[in-house]
Amino acid sequence: MTTRADIENLIARVAQGDRAAFKALYGATSAKLFGVTLRVLNDRAEAEEVLQEIYVKVWHNADRYTVNGLSPMTWLITIARNSAVDRLRKLRRAETPAELEERIADDAAGPEALAVAASERGRLVACFEELAAKHAEAVRRAYLEGETYADLAARFDVPLNTMRTWLRRSLLSLRECLTR
Amino acid sequence: MSDQDQPDRDDRVLAGEYTLGLLSAEEAAAFEARMVREPELRALYAQWAEDFAGLTDDITPQAPPARVWQQIEAGLFDTRARGSWLRRLTLWGGGLAAAAVLVLAVGLPDLVERGPVPPVDPPYVAQIAAEDGSLVVQAVYDDATGTLFVDREAGGAAPGRALELWLIAGEDAPVSLGVMPQDAQAILRVADDLRGRVAGAVLAISDEPEGGSPTGAPTGDVLAVGPVQES
Numbered sequence: 001m002t003t004r005a006d007i008e009n010l011i012a013r014v015a016q017g018d019r020a021a022f023k024a025l026y027g028a029t030s031a032k033l034f035g036v037t038l039r040v041l042n043d044r045a046e047a048e049e050v051l052q053e054i055y056v057k058v059w060h061n062a063d064r065y066t067v068n069g070l071s072p073m074t075w076l077i078t079i080a081r082n083s084a085v086d087r088l089r090k091l092r093r094a095e096t097p098a099e100l101e102e103r104i105a106d107d108a109a110g111p112e113a114l115a116v117a118a119s120e121r122g123r124l125v126a127c128f129e130e131l132a133a134k135h136a137e138a139v140r141r142a143y144l145e146g147e148t149y150a151d152l153a154a155r156f157d158v159p160l161n162t163m164r165t166w167l168r169r170s171l172l173s174l175r176e177c178l179t180r
Numbered sequence: 181m182s183d184q185d186q187p188d189r190d191d192r193v194l195a196g197e198y199t200l201g202l203l204s205a206e207e208a209a210a211f212e213a214r215m216v217r218e219p220e221l222r223a224l225y226a227q228w229a230e231d232f233a234g235l236t237d238d239i240t241p242q243a244p245p246a247r248v249w250q251q252i253e254a255g256l257f258d259t260r261a262r263g264s265w266l267r268r269l270t271l272w273g274g275g276l277a278a279a280a281v282l283v284l285a286v287g288l289p290d291l292v293e294r295g296p297v298p299p300v301d302p303p304y305v306a307q308i309a310a311e312d313g314s315l316v317v318q319a320v321y322d323d324a325t326g327t328l329f330v331d332r333e334a335g336g337a338a339p340g341r342a343l344e345l346w347l348i349a350g351e352d353a354p355v356s357l358g359v360m361p362q363d364a365q366a367i368l369r370v371a372d373d374l375r376g377r378v379a380g381a382v383l384a385i386s387d388e389p390e391g392g393s394p395t396g397a398p399t400g401d402v403l404a405v406g407p408v409q410e411s
Contacts, residue, residue, distance in 0.1 A: 019257065023249075026249060026252070030243070030244050030248070030249070031241035031242055031243045031244070032236075032239075032241045034241070034242050034243070034244040034248075035236075035239045035240055035241045035242045036236050036239055038242060039236070039239045048244060048245065048247075048248050051244055051248050052248055052251050052252050052255065055252045056252060056255060056256060056376075057350075059252075059256055060373060060376075060377065061349075061350075061352055061377075064352040064353050069222060069223065069226040070226050070229055070230065070351070071230060073233070074229050074230050074233040075351075077233040077236055078229050078233060078351065079350070079351075081232075081233075081236070082201065082350065085201055086380065124231060124234045124235070139200070140235060142200040142201070142202055143200055143232045143235050144235060144236075146201065148201075148202065149202055167197070167202065168193045168197070171192070171193045171196035171197065172190060172192065172193050174196070174231075175192045175193075175196065175227075175228075178227075178231055
């Protein structure tokens with residue numbers, strides 16, 4: 001089991017240009033990050049490409065890790081999530097309106113979309129459960145599917161401003177719950 | 181003002197929207213510029229990043245195929261790839277490139293060329309502008325050559341002060357791209373290790389002492405910001 005301190009130590013060595021540490025970091029974290037990119041992109045070929053980009057970024061930016069205040073896995077997961085969402089949005093920009101309609105209709109929320117980390121993240125889950133189900137789903141979709149305000153408004157069939165209000169109120173409730 | 185009445189005015193909410201990628205490019209750029217100067221805002225962002233990362237806890241890890249690592253290694257370390265990197269360097273002046281990398285590494289102003297001409301058909305553009313239009317700089321960037329052409333359309337440095345240009349890529353601390361030259365139009369060379377990081381990043385201009393920031397990080401007000409976008 002690789003601990004937080006192990007990962008931090010590896011990142012620090014990567015920042016010094018240590019290739020062996022880079023390989024060890026990849027070995028310890030790539031399965032998690034590949035899981036994240038696959039979850040966001042739902043396409044193996046795209047996820048593989050994005051995973052390469054992620055580790056190239058990690059190699060180049062490891063020296064800046066300490067200044068951002070994130071835990072090491074959060075830093076890596078955030079790079080992975082953001083890179084995958086960037087790719088997804090680029091792919092979506094190429095969609096025709098008909099394809100967009102079809103996508104939104106196709107992946108209507110199943111029960112699995114609602115069951116987030118049922119066991120572990122007690123606090124996070126509890127706080128999501130305090131939100132109206134639709135609002136919680138909108139926040140999750142924004143993070144895990146990279147959906148924009150426009151995507152979410154279309155999916156939930158509400159005006160854009162209504163969606164903004166939902167989301168912002170949900171974020172405020174979440175933050176207040178999470179810091180209680 | 182009650183938070184409940186105006187949730188959109190709350191920095192906690194703004195930081196959440198930023199973390200989710202819900203802000204427009206301009207809003208995100210403005211937020212990132214504020215984060216440079218406001219530790220509290222960085223802390224709010226870090227908190228959201230930690231919390232949302234928890235949404236990935238139930239994602240099953242999947243070992244990627246071996247070719248992914250091979251390609252990462254080849255892309256970063258392969259000697260043939262480095263050969264082509266050197267050739268590219270030579271194309272735009274090996275000495276200049278090496279010098280630019282060195283000065284950037286120690287946070288000093290970048291090298292600036294005279295008589296600049298903007299790249300033809302550049303892949304990336306940015307408008308680095310103050311909200312009130314008091315400083316407007318158009319930038320075009322060619323990632324293949326690391327050429328950043330800047331055209332200061334409005335505003336300038338205060339007497340005895342300098343304008344310094346910063347690259348803010350993702351969650352990273354700002355990296356200096358050099359002090360803006362006196363001339364309104366100029367070309368700045370982006371060091372090779374930064375080249376690939378300009379796309380999708382944010383450019384910001386801060387008010388600094390003559391010669392640029394003494395610390396390697398912005399010390400004065402952030403005067404203008406703008407996202408780098410595909411042209």
